[in-house]
Amino acid sequence: MINYIxxxxxxxxxxxxxxxxxxxxxxxxxxxxxxxAKYGGRxxxxxxxxxxxxxxxxxxxxxxxxxxxxxxxxxxxHVNSALESEDDINNAITAIxxxxxxxxxxxxxxxxxxxxxxxxNNLLRTSLDLYANVMHCQSLPGVQxxxxxxxxxxxxxxxxxxxxxxxxxxxxxxxECLKIITRNNSLRIADYAFRLxxxxxxxxxxxxxxxxxxxLGDGLFLQCCREVASxxxxxxxxxxxVDNTTMQLVSKPQQxxxxxxxxxxxxxVSNVCxxxxxxxxxxxxxxxxxxxxxxxTATRNTGKSIAGRNIANPTAMLLxxxxxxxxxxxxxxxxxxxxxxxTTMNETRLHTADIGGQGTTSEVVQSIMRNIQSxxxxxxxx
Amino acid sequence: xxxxxxxxxxxxxxxxxxxxxxxxxSASQIxxxxxxxxxxxxxxxxxxxxxxxxxxxxxxxxEERNVTAIQGPGGKWMIPPDAKESMDRNKIxxxxxxxxxxxxxxxxxxxLLRKTFDLYANVRPCVSIxxxxxxxxxxxxxxxxxxxxxxxxxxxxxxVDGVVQSIKLIxxxxxxxxxxxxxxxxxxxxxxxxxxxxxxxxxxMSDGLFLRKCREAAEKHKDVKFTEMYxxxxxxxxxxxxTQxxxxxxxxxxxxxLSDLCAGLIGGLGVTPSGNxxxxxxxxxxxxxxxxxxxxxxxxxxxxxxxxxxxMMLRHMGLHGHAKKIETACFDIIRDKKxxxxxxxxxSKCSEFTKAIxxxxxxxx
Numbered sequence: 233m234i235n236y237i238x239x240x241x242x243x244x245x246x247x248x249x250x251x252x253x254x255x256x257x258x259x260x261x262x263x264x265x266x267x268x269a270k271y272g273g274r275x276x277x278x279x280x281x282x283x284x285x286x287x288x289x290x291x292x293x294x295x296x297x298x299x300x301x302x303x304x305x306x307x308x309x310h311v312n313s314a315l316e317s318e319d320d321i322n323n324a325i326t327a328i329x330x331x332x333x334x335x336x337x338x339x340x341x342x343x344x345x346x347x348x349x350x351x352x353n354n355l356l357r358t359s360l361d362l363y364a365n366v367m368h369c370q371s372l373p374g375v376q377x378x379x380x381x382x383x384x385x386x387x388x389x390x391x392x393x394x395x396x397x398x399x400x401x402x403x404x405x406x407x408e409c410l411k412i413i414t415r416n417n418s419l420r421i422a423d424y425a426f427r428l429x430x431x432x433x434x435x436x437x438x439x440x441x442x443x444x445x446x447x448l449g450d451g452l453f454l455q456c457c458r459e460v461a462s463x464x465x466x467x468x469x470x471x472x473x474v475d476n477t478t479m480q481l482v483s484k485p486q487q488x489x490x491x492x493x494x495x496x497x498x499x500x501v502s503n504v505c506x507x508x509x510x511x512x513x514x515x516x517x518x519x520x521x522x523x524x525x526x527x528x529t530a531t532r533n534t535g536k537s538i539a540g541r542n543i544a545n546p547t548a549m550l551l552x553x554x555x556x557x558x559x560x561x562x563x564x565x566x567x568x569x570x571x572x573x574x575t576t577m578n579e580t581r582l583h584t585a586d587i588g589g590q591g592t593t594s595e596v597v598q599s600i601m602r603n604i605q606s607x608x609x610x611x612x613x614x
Numbered sequence: 615x616x617x618x619x620x621x622x623x624x625x626x627x628x629x630x631x632x633x634x635x636x637x638x639x640s641a642s643q644i645x646x647x648x649x650x651x652x653x654x655x656x657x658x659x660x661x662x663x664x665x666x667x668x669x670x671x672x673x674x675x676x677e678e679r680n681v682t683a684i685q686g687p688g689g690k691w692m693i694p695p696d697a698k699e700s701m702d703r704n705k706i707x708x709x710x711x712x713x714x715x716x717x718x719x720x721x722x723x724x725x726l727l728r729k730t731f732d733l734y735a736n737v738r739p740c741v742s743i744x745x746x747x748x749x750x751x752x753x754x755x756x757x758x759x760x761x762x763x764x765x766x767x768x769x770x771x772x773x774v775d776g777v778v779q780s781i782k783l784i785x786x787x788x789x790x791x792x793x794x795x796x797x798x799x800x801x802x803x804x805x806x807x808x809x810x811x812x813x814x815x816x817x818x819m820s821d822g823l824f825l826r827k828c829r830e831a832a833e834k835h836k837d838v839k840f841t842e843m844y845x846x847x848x849x850x851x852x853x854x855x856x857t858q859x860x861x862x863x864x865x866x867x868x869x870x871x872l873s874d875l876c877a878g879l880i881g882g883l884g885v886t887p888s889g890n891x892x893x894x895x896x897x898x899x900x901x902x903x904x905x906x907x908x909x910x911x912x913x914x915x916x917x918x919x920x921x922x923x924x925x926m927m928l929r930h931m932g933l934h935g936h937a938k939k940i941e942t943a944c945f946d947i948i949r950d951k952k953x954x955x956x957x958x959x960x961x962s963k964c965s966e967f968t969k970a971i972x973x974x975x976x977x978x979x
Contacts, residue, residue, distance in 0.1 A: 343825075347818035354816060378749035394765075394782070399819040405786035409820040411765070415776030442867075448770040449780040475870050479878030482853060483748070496813075500871055503846040507853035531850060 269303070275560050278327040278334040279306040283313055284534030286337015288542075289549040292597045293335065296550060299601050299612050302557065302565045307331060311352055313340045321352045325359050334526040335556055337549075338534045350397050353532065358391050360526070362519035363417060364424045365390040367502050367530040374578035375510040375587050384505055385434065385490045387425040388498025390519055392417050395495045413449045413494065418456035424520075425457075425492035426464045437461070439471040440493035440501060453494055478504055506531045513545025513586045516552035518559075525559050527552040542592045545584040547573060550600070572603035644673040645931060648700045650681050652710025654905025655915035660710050662917035662968040663924050666943075669972035671979075672928065672936040677704065681712065683726055693730055701731065701896065706931060708924055709900040713907075728761060733890035733898060734788065735795045736761045736869065739926065740876040743885055745949035746958060750879045755859045757876055758799060759869020760792040761890065766866045784820040784865065786827065793831035795891060796863035800838045803929075807839035808832070811848050811864035811872065824865055848872065852879070877902070884957050887922035889930065897930055899923040913963045916955040918944065921971075943974035 269275050279294075281287040297304055309327045311320040321339075328334045339352040356362075365388040371380055398410040422439075429437050439457040443450040454471055461469035472480070474497045480487065481504050493501060506515045517530030529548040538544050550573055557566035576582050576599045583589025584596060591599075605611045651660040660678075667674055679697040686692045701707050712723040727733065735758055742753040769781040793810075800808050810828040814821040825842060832840035843851075845868050851858060852872070856879055862872065877886040883903040890898045901919035909915060921944055928937035947953060953970040954960025962970075 341815035343814040343818060343822060347822060350818075351815055395816050397816065397818075399817065401819060405823075407784045407820045407823050409782040409784070409817050411780040411782060413778045413780070442870075445766050445768070446770065446780050448772060448778045452776075452778050475874035478849075478871055478875040479882065482750070482875060482878040483882065496867075497871075499813075499846050500849050503849040504853050504875070507850045511854060512850055531846065533847070 269560075274303040274305055275333070275562075276305050276307055276331050277556065277560075278324065278331045278336075279308045280311055280324050280334060280336035280339070281308065282311070282337025282534070283340040284338065284536045284539045285544040286534070288540065288593070289544060289546050290335065290337055292546045292593065293549055293553045296569060296597065296601060296604070297553065300565060300569060300604050301611060302562065302569075304557070304560070304562075306335075311339050313342065313352060316345065316349050318355065321355055325356060328356075328360060328524055328526065332524055333556060333559060334524075335553060336526055336528050338528065338532045340534045340536070347399065354395055354397060356526070357519060360521050360524045361391060362521040362524060362526055363389065363391050363420055364520045365498065365502075365517060366428065366520065367505070367515060367517045369505040369509045369515055369530075371509050372514065372574070372577055374581055375514065375583075377508065377510050379485050379508050382485045382505070382509055384485065384488045385428070385432070386498065386502050386505060387421065387428065387490065387492045388502060389417060389421040389492075389494050390498075391495075393495030411446075411449060411496075413452050415452060415456060418453045418494075419460060422457040422460035422492060425490060426460055426467060429467050429490045430464065434467070434490045436468045436470070436489040438477075438488060438491045439469070440474050440477050440491055440497050441471060442474050442497070443471075444473060450494065457492065474500070477501060481505065481508065503531055511545070511586050512548065513584065514547050514551075516548050516555055518552070518555050525556075527556045527559075542594060543585050544593050545586050546593050546597055546600075547577065568604060568607065569600075571607065572600045575603045576600050644675050645706070646675045646677050646704045647927070648697070648704045648707040649676040649678045650697070650707060650709040650712075651678060652905065653713040654711060654907045654910040656710030656712075656905065658911070658913065658915050658964055659901070659917035659920045660708075662915075662964060663708070663920050665968055666921060666940060666971050666975060667924070670936055670940050670943075670975045672933065672940070674928075681709075681723060681727065683723060691726065693726055698730060701898075702894075705895050705897065706927060707896075707898040708920070708927055709898055710920060711901060711903055711905045713905045727898065728890070731892040731896045731898065732762070732894075733892040733896070734760065734762050734791055735891040736873070737799065737889045737891065737926075738873045738876065738886060738902075740873075740880050740886065742880050743948055744945055745947075745951055746881045746885060748879065748881050750856055753856045753876070753879050755856065755876060756799070756803075756805065756861045757869060757873040758792065758796045758861060758863045759873055760788060760863075760865050761869075762866075763788050764866030764869075766870075782817070782820060782867075784823050786823060789824045789827035789865075790831070792863060793828045794834075796828075796861060797831050797835040797838055800861045801835060805838070805861045807841060807860045809848070809859060809862050810840070810842045811845050811862055811868050812842060813845050813868075815844065821865070828863065845872075849875070852876070882957075883919065884916050885918045885922070887919060887926045889923065889926050897927070899927040899930075913965055914956055915964045916957050917964060917968060918948070918958075939975060939978050940971075943971050943978060946974055947971050 281290050309324045311324055341351040367386045369384045371382045392412050394411045396412045401407050441450040441454050443454050512531040512533050515530040519526045554566045554570045582591045582599050584591050651657040677700050679700050681693045681697050683691045714722040737758050739756045763783045765782045767783045771779050773779055796808050812821040812825050814825050877883055888902045925937045925941045947970045953962045953966050955967050
């Protein structure tokens with residue numbers, strides 16, 4: 233009699249386990265699958281150094297990864313922004329298609345060249361269809377800012393809108409620039425925003441627009457957001473006009489939770505938020521597509537004026553590296569490096585010049601590596 | 615004794631005659647300004663401003679007009695002809711907040727005014743107010759925004775179902791006009807530098823044209839320093855350190871966003887002045903906040919925005935003495951914190967606030 237009860241309980245447990253694991257598998261299939269590790273558990277990631285402070289910061293990332301024995305190999309692809317031909321960037325795009333994941337610095341766009349020479353960064357984003365740019369702005373306790381307790385996620389449409397690069401001069405002296413908004417892309421980005429909000433346990437999504445002036449364009453974007461919002465009743469949805477948004481951000485940024493918006497407003501709002509939490513050196517950003525993911529600093533600065541002087545802040549690029557490790561499912565390495573970075577930032581308070589300190593880049597990186605060594609399992613020599 | 619009396623009388627007559635001449639001279643200096651009270655709290659704050667100007671003895675005479683849109687011959691919406699005629703004659707206007715009813719069929723009133731008088735430049739000086747604390751102190755910048763074209767041309771098409779295209783228009787003529795105005799403004803108001811805000815790395819041709827025109831204007835005004843900066847860099851630096859900016863000139867959309875950002879830095883639209891400069895010497899100064907229908911008629915409104923716009927107007931007309939007097943009185947009252955309206959953190963009425971400023975203006979005399 234007792235045996236039957238045991239068998240019955242065992243069967244129920246097994247069925248429940250199977251049901252739950254099937255649900256988890258389907259859920260995981262919905263989210264972006266990272267590429268499988270090749271060659272004995274080591275991932276290959278494309279590295280694009282870019283211009284300005286990009287090369288030196290990415291060198292530091294390589295250093296930290298090598299030191300922490302992270303199973304990632306970098307395939308370096310150089311893109312020369314001074315050339316007019318697009319071969320370099322096409323090589324980079326092919327490399328990213330091959331590896332699936334990339335870490336990049338910003339490639340400079342020289343706007344004294346002819347208008348037909350398009351922005352390389354933009355070309356990369358549109359070719360790989362990296363439709364979502366995600367940025368998480370959080371106040372760090374170790375950094376002095378005017379506003380405290382900021383925790384905003386910004387999801388920005390990354391491929392269309394004002395950045396379509398479709399311009400023409402119909403009459404001499406009159407230039408038209410087209411801003412394209414499509415239903416498909418707006419639905420896609422709104423869906424991404426709500427899924428991410430649900431996954432991270434966020435309660436509110438705000439759409440930022442200017443639909444009172446651009447009635448058709450931003451009106452379509454807003455309508456798509458509303459449609460998607462109706463499918464997520466547990467998440468509150470509201471909208472705000474972009475100029476009011478910037479005004480609210482500088483007076484009361486704590487009211488915002490998750491924000492979703494088209495391309496240009498995303499540029500403005502993400503830079504404002506990065507400035508509010510302490511500057512361009514602190515926030516990492518990620519560009520996600522259906523099949524590829526590219527990680528970089530959130531504000532995409534080349535930092536030409538501070539290049540080569542060992543004063544750039546490595547935090548943003550290192551945190552972008554950690555986001556990449558999370559994406560590759562190397563969670564332990566990611567949290568180890570991230571904790572070391574935050575310890576250096578908040579406890580040791582070793583800051584670079586942009587956040588008011590006097591440390592150099594190498595000093596900060598050394599401090600991070602010491603933190604990793606003291607807490608981590610296995611490292612190479614310092 | 616008689617000769618003494620005679621010389622004394624002569625002196626008195628001379629003094630009285632010269633006083634009369636002076637009075638006549640200053641009387642001819644009284645300028646007429648078109649006043650558009652607006653809707654909602656508009657009439658209250660306009661009355662407040664008129665009272666304060668009266669106390670300051672500013673040589674301004676007000677001509678009130680209404681600009682509710684009417685449909686002219688041919689069905690085209692336009693502002694009433696007497697308002698247009700008054701504005702064309704006086705050249706200077708002060709406007710309160712206007713409401714745009716949603717289903718009225720006519721475009722927004724502000725848009726109508728802009729088109730009628732070709733108001734091509736929107737100037738918004740943002741100066742930190744000493745008594746009104748915000749996280750940002752020492753803000754002192756001016757945003758000059760192109761107001762007629764750019765992203766707000768309103769040209770949109772539905773290409774196929776699900777694809778919408780908005781056209782951003784940049785013309786050589788408008789860019790040149792705004793760039794010239796920006797440098798003239800910098801020169802006339804002793805500002806050291808002008809920064810052009812653009813996104814020419816992405817919008818190569820359109821912002822490239824704007825930038826070229828700014829560079830050309832900079833060549834003609836070598837005494838003012840000229841820099842160019844990307845929009846995202848400006849936003850990033852503005853929230854970290856707004857003191858590094860002086861005069862900013864930019865196309866329509868960036869101007870909209872940045873001018874509201876700067877207004878947020880100093881405390882919001884309730885304390886920000888604004889001026890619109892048009893062709894043919896027309897200038898309309900306005901308060902940019904809304905009509906606030908929920909507090910209309912309750913004597914709770916804050917007239918600071920309209921008052922500071924009126925002060926901007928006085929400076930534009932060259933009456934710097936009166937402008938300084940009224941501005942100082944206003945800032946003193948806000949700094950004292952004894953009589954403040956609700957939005958500034960106090961609980962006084964609009965009329966009390968106005969009386970306090972009037973008293974301070976008279977004391978400063």
